[in-house]
Every structure is written in C-alpha cells, then in structure tokens.
Amino acid sequence: MGKLTVRALRVVLAAVFVGTVFVQASMVWTLATDPEDGSLPLTPLRLITILGMVSGQVTLVSVWRLVTMVRRGTVFSHAAFRYVDAVIGAIVVASLLWFAVTALNAPGQRDDPGVTVIMGGIGLGILGVALIVLVLRMLLAQAVARDVEATRMRAELDEVI
Numbered sequence: 001m002g003k004l005t006v007r008a009l010r011v012v013l014a015a016v017f018v019g020t021v022f023v024q025a026s027m028v029w030t031l032a033t034d035p036e037d038g039s040l041p042l043t044p045l046r047l048i049t050i051l052g053m054v055s056g057q058v059t060l061v062s063v064w065r066l067v068t069m070v071r072r073g074t075v076f077s078h079a080a081f082r083y084v085d086a087v088i089g090a091i092v093v094a095s096l097l098w099f100a101v102t103a104l105n106a107p108g109q110r111d112d113p114g115v116t117v118i119m120g121g122i123g124l125g126i127l128g129v130a131l132i133v134l135v136l137r138m139l140l141a142q143a144v145a146r147d148v149e150a151t152r153m154r155a156e157l158d159e160v161i
Contacts (some may be wrong), residue, residue: 058090095126
C-alpha cells in the first residue's frame, strides 16, 4: 500500500472519528443538562445513535491498526485477527442497532409498511457486510497459515544449505 493511500485513508478515518466524538459529546452535553433549560430527554433512538457511533468508532480504530500493520508488513500475523474480529463484531452490533431502530419505527409506519421492509433489508445488508468481512478473515487465516509454512520451509532449507 502506497504512502499516499495510507495518508489519505488515515485523514478520512481521523476526520470521521473526530466528527463522531464531537457529535457524541454534543449529545451527551445536551442530554446531561437540565430539561427545563431546553435539553432533550434520553430516548431509545438517541441511545441507539450513541451506541451506533461507538460501533463505528471501534471499526475506525481497528481499520487504523490494520492499515498500520499493512504498512509495517506485519498484517499476516495472528495479531491482525483481533482487529478483524473487532470489525466484525462492530458491524454485527451496528446491524442489531439498525434492527432496533426498525422495530421502534415500525409502529409509526402502519400506513406505509414498505418503509419497515426497506429498513429491514438495509439491516440484512449490514449483516451481509459482516459476512463479507468474515470471509476476508478466513482468507487472512489462510494467508497467515501459508506464511508460517513458508517461514518453516525457509528455515529447513537454510539448515540444508
């Protein structure tokens, strides 16, 4: 991965992370102030929004760490699995939160149930992304196994020579 690509990706990841932290801090500040002063009550949708941003932040930090490993040439190691697993978990949590939003929104959509069906489809799409990352994790596992095997064979060859 080129230096320009890594820098551009890191700029995007940092901007999104800072933006979500700013929004979360604003929401917590608004929720923590006195309701008589015009603050908003903590509703399930606001809580889901905060938790959704946390799952996004976990993904951002994990991708940042994986990019660092790629840059150092250490991504084909067992250490990478914890970050890939964190991404998978965060995506699954995001899909479950989306299904919760869909369930909370469904009673208000009795006149137009298609919205609920579309929202359910989006939730399935998010789960599909988690499955794609799981497949990529399996490919990483195969690459790590082959790298370990190649290292072992190289060591044996060095002994013979």
